[in-house]
Amino acid sequence: MVKRYNHWKYNHWKLEKDGDDILWCHLDKSNSSTNILSAEVLKEFGDIIEAIEKELPRGLIILSDKDNGFIAGADVLEFTKLDGKDEALDVIQNVHGLFNSLEKLSCQTLCLINGFCLGGGLELALACRYRIALDGPGTRLGLPEVLLGIHPGFGGTVRFIRVSGVMQAMPLMLAGRNLDAREAKKLGLVDRVVPERQFKNAARSLILNRPPQKLPGALNKLVNVSFVRTILAKIFRHQLEKRVKQQHYPAPFALVDLWRKYGGSKKRMLEQEAKSVADLITSETSKNLVRVFLLQEQLKSIGNEQDFKPKRIHVIGAGVMGGDIATWCVFKGYQVTLQDRAPEFIAPVIKRAYSLFKKRLKLPYRITAAMDSLAPDISGRGIEKADIIIEAIVENTEAKVALFKEIEARASADALLATNTSSIRLDDISKHLRDPKRLVGIHFFNPVAKMQLVEVVHSQNTAQDWINKASVFCRKIDRLPLLVKSSPGFLVNRILTPYLLVAVELFEEGIPVSTIDKVAEDFGMPMGPVKLADTVGLDICLSVASNMAKAIDVKIPVKLQQMVDAGNLGKKTGKGFYEYKKGKAMKPASGAYDVDLTVLEDRLILRILNESVACLREQVVADADSLDAGMIFGTGFAPFRGGPMHYAKNRGYSELVNRLIELQLVYGDKYTPDHGWKLLTGEDD
Numbered sequence: 001m002v003k004r005y006n007h008w009k010y011n012h013w014k015l016e017k018d019g020d021d022i023l024w025c026h027l028d029k030s031n032s033s034t035n036i037l038s039a040e041v042l043k044e045f046g047d048i049i050e051a052i053e054k055e056l057p058r059g060l061i062i063l064s065d066k067d068n069g070f071i072a073g074a075d076v077l078e079f080t081k082l083d084g085k086d087e088a089l090d091v092i093q094n095v096h097g098l099f100n101s102l103e104k105l106s107c108q109t110l111c112l113i114n115g116f117c118l119g120g121g122l123e124l125a126l127a128c129r130y131r132i133a134l135d136g137p138g139t140r141l142g143l144p145e146v147l148l149g150i151h152p153g154f155g156g157t158v159r160f161i162r163v164s165g166v167m168q169a170m171p172l173m174l175a176g177r178n179l180d181a182r183e184a185k186k187l188g189l190v191d192r193v194v195p196e197r198q199f200k201n202a203a204r205s206l207i208l209n210r211p212p213q214k215l216p217g218a219l220n221k222l223v224n225v226s227f228v229r230t231i232l233a234k235i236f237r238h239q240l241e242k243r244v245k246q247q248h249y250p251a252p253f254a255l256v257d258l259w260r261k262y263g264g265s266k267k268r269m270l271e272q273e274a275k276s277v278a279d280l281i282t283s284e285t286s287k288n289l290v291r292v293f294l295l296q297e298q299l300k301s302i303g304n305e306q307d308f309k310p311k312r313i314h315v316i317g318a319g320v321m322g323g324d325i326a327t328w329c330v331f332k333g334y335q336v337t338l339q340d341r342a343p344e345f346i347a348p349v350i351k352r353a354y355s356l357f358k359k360r361l362k363l364p365y366r367i368t369a370a371m372d373s374l375a376p377d378i379s380g381r382g383i384e385k386a387d388i389i390i391e392a393i394v395e396n397t398e399a400k401v402a403l404f405k406e407i408e409a410r411a412s413a414d415a416l417l418a419t420n421t422s423s424i425r426l427d428d429i430s431k432h433l434r435d436p437k438r439l440v441g442i443h444f445f446n447p448v449a450k451m452q453l454v455e456v457v458h459s460q461n462t463a464q465d466w467i468n469k470a471s472v473f474c475r476k477i478d479r480l481p482l483l484v485k486s487s488p489g490f491l492v493n494r495i496l497t498p499y500l501l502v503a504v505e506l507f508e509e510g511i512p513v514s515t516i517d518k519v520a521e522d523f524g525m526p527m528g529p530v531k532l533a534d535t536v537g538l539d540i541c542l543s544v545a546s547n548m549a550k551a552i553d554v555k556i557p558v559k560l561q562q563m564v565d566a567g568n569l570g571k572k573t574g575k576g577f578y579e580y581k582k583g584k585a586m587k588p589a590s591g592a593y594d595v596d597l598t599v600l601e602d603r604l605i606l607r608i609l610n611e612s613v614a615c616l617r618e619q620v621v622a623d624a625d626s627l628d629a630g631m632i633f634g635t636g637f638a639p640f641r642g643g644p645m646h647y648a649k650n651r652g653y654s655e656l657v658n659r660l661i662e663l664q665l666v667y668g669d670k671y672t673p674d675h676g677w678k679l680l681t682g683e684d685d
Contacts, residue, residue, distance in 0.1 A: 010044045014065070021058035022207055028065035035066050037120045038075040039091075046098045049105070056107050059207030062128065063112035069138075070113045071121025076148065079281060079290050089278035095120075095154045096270060099127040108207045112199060113190065117141045118178065122189075123152060126159035129213065130206045133181035133190040134199060137361070141189055142178030148293055149286030149640070151255040153277030158269050161259070163188045165216035166223050170236055170259065174252045182362075188214055224263050233260035248524050248640050251280050288642035295629040295643070299453075299480040303471030310387035310416070310473055311335060316380070316403065321420055322392030323349030324448035327356055330374045331449075332477040337375045337382025346376045356449060383410045388473055390442060392420040395543060400424065401432045408433050416469050418442040422493055423547040426459035426486040437463035440470040443490060444479075445634060446536070453633040454479045459486040482630045485620050488551035489544065491627065492634035494620065495611045495644075497545050497554065498670070502607050503529035504557040506600070511593050513577045519600045524638025529604065530577045531585060534570035538563050552611075554670070603667065606660055608637070610674050612644040617676030624649075653681045 014026040025048060029035045052060060064070045082088045102109065102124070111117075111125035114134040122141055125131050133139050143152045143160060151157060152173060160169040164187040172179070172187075181193045191214070194202045223232060236256045240246075246253045254276050262269040280286050311334065315326040318340035326338045326349065340346050350371075357370045375382070383389060389407055393399060400419060407417060417439050419429065430436035441457025454474045458467050467483065474481035484491045506516050507530065517528020533541050542564050545556055563569075563576065570576030571583065578585040612627055621627050628643020641647040648656055656677070663671035 010048070012041045013044055013048060015048065017057060018204075020204065020208060022204060023052065023057040023060050025060060025062045026065045027062070027071065033066070034068060035064050035071045035121070036073060036075045037071060037095075037124070039078060041075075042095060042098060046101075049098065049101050052105065052107070053101070056105075059108040059110065060105065060128075061110045061112060061203050061207065062124070063203075064114060067115075069115025070111070070117040071124065072116055073119025073121055073144075074154075076290055076293055079148070080287070082281065085278045085282050088281050089274055092153050092274040092277055096274060099124060099155050100270075103127040108210055110203055110206055112203050113139065113141065113181075114199070115139060116178075119143060119145055119152070119156075120154050123154035123156040123159065126156065126163065126189075130192075130203075131190040132192045132194060132199070132202050132206065133184060135181055135193045135195050137180070137366075139181040140178040141181070141184045142176065143173050144176035144178065146174065146176040146249070146251045146255070147289065149249070149251050149283060149289040150277050150280040151251050151258070151273075153273060153281075155270060155273070157255065157258060157273050158266055160189075161220075161263070162266075163215060165220040166232070166259065166263070170256075171239075173255060174236065174240060188216070226264060229260045229263050233257070245522075245524075248285070248638075250283070250285060254280060285640045288640050288646070291642045291646065292629075292632055292639050295625055295632070296480065298625065299482060299629055299633070300475065302481050302483065303468055303475055306468045306472045308469045308472040310469075310476070312337070312382065312386045312388075314339065314377070314380075314382040314386035314389045315392060316340075316389070316407075317392035317394075317420075318346045318349050319392065321444060321446060321448070322390075323352060324446070325390060325392060325420065325444055326374060327353040328448050329477055330370050331356065331360060334477075335373050335375075337377035337386070339377045339380045339382065341378070343376060343378065346378075350374065350376070380410075383407060384412065386411065386415055388416045388418060390418045390420060395421060395424060395547070397424055397428050400429050404429060404433060404439065408435070416440065416466060416473070418470060420444055423489055423544050425488065426457055427461065430459055430461050436461035438466050440466050441486065441490070442470055442474070445492070451634070452480045453492070453630060454481055455484045455490050455492065455630070455634075456481045457484050457486050457490055462486075480629075480633055482626060482634070483622065484630070485618075487618065487620055488548045491615055491620050491630045493544050494548065494552065494615060495608055495631060496635055497541070497548055498552070498607045498611050499604060500529050500533045500541055501545060501554055501557060501560070502604055502670075503533065504560050506603065507577065508557055508559050511595055511600070512588065514588055515593065515595065515597075516600070516604075519597055520604055522597075523601055523605060524641055526636040534576035534578055534580075534585070536570070537572055538569045538576050552614075602659060603663060603671075606656065606663065606671065608644055609648050609656060610660060610671070612648070613676040613680065614674040616645070617674060617679060648680075653677060657681070 012029045016024045027035050029041055109128040110130040111128045112132055115138045117125055122143055143156050145152050168187050184190045185193045192202050233256050240252050258272055258276050262272045313329045313334045313336045315322050316339045318338055326336045330336045338346055338349060353374055357367045361367050361370060389411055391400060391403055419441050420443055421441060422443055426439055426441050430439040433439060440462055443455040443457055445451035445453060456467060456470045471481040489497060503516050507513055513530040517530050520528045538560060542560055545554060548554060549556060567573060568575045571580050574580045616624060616627060624645035628645050631637040631644050632639050637644055657673045660671050660673040
């Protein structure tokens with residue numbers, strides 16, 4: 001018999017006590033679709049712990065009443081309101097005290113984890129004696145705090161290492177990587193992984209039977225010895241330095257140093273964890289990465305109010321992009337038909353799809369179910385039944401127009417018609433259709449399985465309802481929709497192309513490719529522009545640049561045309577600006593070249609900034625935040641800088657205009673400041 005404790009009333013928590021004297025503590029944050037550890041949620045939880053200490057049950061089970069997950073972490077918005085290090089430290093220490101009290105309860109404690117359990121949510125769970133995770137693809141556990149420019153701060157650095165061992169826990173915290181339920185079980189993060197029908201019974205059983213906790217053995221104690229920590233810390237730092245620079249992302253390096261210095265003492269490490277996070281959370285890097293997180297949340301909210309539930313997707317074109325779009329849609333649970341001219345064009349897609357499903361889904365029955373949902377369709381019979389039809393054929397206007405005329409004649413009146421074009425204006429296609437209002441651009445980026453951003457492109461003719469449906473579809477396949485106006489190159493390619501072309505021009509001037517790329521990487525780009533061009537494919541770069549050349553007045557470098565004519569297309573052919581062996585770029589001889597690296601950086605980055613301002617002036621996107629989000633999630637633009645427009649604002653609009661004029665005098669009209677700068681500086685009233 002369940003007894004509800006009506007005398008314990010909270011806004012976000014509900015308490016129930018069953019006949020076994022087990023207290024079930026349900027979190028259901030009010031006015032929120034997701035559970036997060038806001039100040040109010042934590043305050044109420046502290047009151048609950050105090051009440052439990054006075055009225056001790058046999059066991060405490062903490063669970064979520066939200067279908068989408070347990071706890072997503074701390075309230076990131078509250079990070080932006082902290083008034084300096086002292087306030088940050090006070091907040092963190094209060095949570096430490098709360099979780100320490102939870103850990104010290106003399107009754108059995110357990111967390112039931114459904115869906116996501118991230119950041120502070122996992123740190124709360126680690127303060128319990130037991131953890132049970134729901135077996136399913138939606139369950140994800142992790143401590144992704146480094147992505148916000150901090151490291152775990154609610155005791156996670158201590159408790160994760162305690163239950164999993166430093167050799168397993170540290171790499172995951174340093175990368176901010178999440179685990180599925182079964183991976184978490186192997187690392188000791190959870191004690192049981194069970195299907196939904198056994199979820200609550202398994203929790204009750206653990207509380208009543210109290211099995212011993214399984215913790216890492218003697219080896220974990222050995223690696224916590226001071227001199228061993230020093231050796232391992234050097235290894236961790238060396239691995240980090242291969243991926244990120246400490247001046248750009250100090251948090252993971254701070255975590256390594258924290259463990260090296262204080263890993264031998266739980267008390268000291270908790271004390272220093274709080275101080276370290278208080279320092280980091282008020283840094284410019286963390287503020288910018290929190291901004292990036294909030295930009296991501298804005299994109300996730302697009303289309304949330306719309307009621308569109310597509311079931312069947314038809315993709316036309318089984319090339320790399322079309323095939324990967326079809327595969328990703330299947331992976332996210334859709335029935336997909338894939339059309340091309342002959343079976344031999346579709347066969348490679350089936351092979352790639354199987355590799356993805358095997359890697360991501362792991363279990364044979366899930367892999368089989370996914371493969372059964374991807375159907376080759378030479379004749380295009382899926383058109384009539386599809387809720388969404390995505391065209392991904394060659395970048396040729398006439399071919400696309402002819403195809404969409406055929407699609408429009410056969411498709412349901414309710415079906416969304418979408419093109420994956422990367423550079424062709426939608427108006428040039430839609431004006432040939434009977435109903436031009438229903439054509440939308442859904443522009444994916446390569447590789448589809450990794451790139452989060454999707455440009456949802458609208459023309460003058462596109463109706464808002466179809467834009468909304470395209471946005472909803474992007475969210476349902478776990479992608480970030482960015483609303484952009486149909487114009488040459490849309491947003492990402494429009495800004496990226498001049499940047500890549502300048503890099504080729506620098507190479508023509510004799511500057512080594514390694515120097516060009518190093519300057520961009522030192523600025524914070526994840527990959528230099530030359531290597532990026534090789535990775536995208538020099539033929540694709542040339543095609544996009546050619547389509548945009550007249551519209552935005554860019555000049556095609558002679559060297560780029562020569563390399564494409566010679567068949568040296570980059571990574572896919574084994575030779576471009578770099579040579580590649582087994583897919584890895586060989587480091588070329590650096591050569592001698594006397595160049596001012598500051599000038600080189602400005603020649604590259606100010607091309608991005610100038611084109612960004614032009615896009616804002618032309619209203620390619622709604623605002624500067626949308627532009628920053630597009631460039632961060634579409635190109636990897638230095639996230640710790642907060643986006644191109646945020647960086648421009650911090651550096652100073654007037655200073656940048658003056659610098660552009662200086663570059664224009666030396667390097668030509670491509671550095672002419674766009675008229676949009678005057679709008680930003682207030683000079684154009």
